[in-house]
Amino acid sequence: MIQPPRWAEAVLRVLMTPEDAETISGDLIEQYRDSVFPSKGRLRADLWFIGQVLGFAWRETWGWVLLFSALGVGRDALDWFMPPTDFLIRSAVTTYSAISLFVLCGMFAAYRTRSLRASVATGLVVSLFAAPITLGGILLMLAIWHDPQTMSAIAHSGGLHEVFSLPIFMGIPAIILALVGGLFGKAAASIFS
């Protein structure tokens, strides 16, 4: 029998509670085999399945994604338009805020699903969804404000290289921090549930 992409199904299952993973993945597989594959063919059916999984992943993580994106864009906006005199304090505030967000999202994911794999997956998914949103926000700001004064402020805060590379390289730290949060979340779930 035809199978949807296994990795996509694994992502779906790992983000859900065990009960939802069972029933929701079953519903999607049934729809994939019953109506999507016969009418659209293999490639488009696989793309449909991946799209559905991304939709579920977005619904599970959008709050964290928007918070993290806002933090990234806000950090750059602060550096560009109100350059701090002491970058050490600004850096500490934004770094610890980002750490807290990933730890918290990993914690809630593990508390909800009782699975450390869920916290790892949530951290990765949040960083992957947040990267294009953050980059889009930064590009928009850059398209509107690129006068010499702003460009000088950008250069003093680490330069465009840092601005564009930071959101992309958050994946690994996000996984580690979400895993740390997941340990707390799983412990909390076993104590309070």
Add this chain to the structure above:
Amino acid sequence: MADVLGAFEQAVLLAIVRLRDEAYGRAVLKEVQTRLEREVAAGAVHATLARLEQKNLIASRLGPGTTIRNGRARRFYRLQPSGVRALNDSRAAVDTLWHGLKWPLKGHV
């Protein structure tokens, strides 16, 4: 008056009414798509089902899977009395809004 239901919530609840004992996730999605005559994301239906269950308008139970879904369990839904009330109230609210008007509206009224 019970909770005011959105149009999509009504579509999902009415699908459960129509499907009776066969109201599980995939069947509800299919019924909603047929009635609304458009593609609907599975995630949208599942999120709505979860929300309606949280509001105690529907209840669910797990049932056996089938071969086509790799034996994965199905979650069957049924309306709670509060769900029936909410649907009746929503219909009554629409009827009240339309009272005295001839449907379909034609041109400028």
